[in-house]
Amino acid sequence: MSNTRRYIIDEQGERIGVLLDLEEYQQLTRLSPPDAELLVGLSEDELQALAHSALAPAEQDRLDDLLARNADGQLSETDQAALDHLLHYVDQLSILKTRARYTLAHQAGTLPSS
Helix, strand or coil, X not given: CCCCEEEEECCCCCXXXXXXXXXXXXXXXXXXXXXXXXXXXXXXXXXXXXXXXXXXXXXXXXXXXXXXXXXXXCCCHHHHHHHHHHHHHHHHHHHHHHHHHHHHHHHHCCCCCC
């Protein structure tokens, strides 16, 4: 990046705008995603790992147990709160995994056009 910048200055000498060379502009626009759902700053390998992530085995076992006991109506208030917390965590993980897959598709240019 050449960092050649020219400033636009008003009558009082205050900077009110900037002109960038094309290379610097392109670098800056790559840093700010056009879509808030894109995950930026992660490598492709990191996005792949995130897209294929899962609950830790101990948490999955706990979730399975709580779900089975909930189906039988055997949950205490404490266990119900733990189940609610785990389900919220699973929802957040699903959203993050979906955003990682979306970002990978965006980078590959394989998103369907709207």
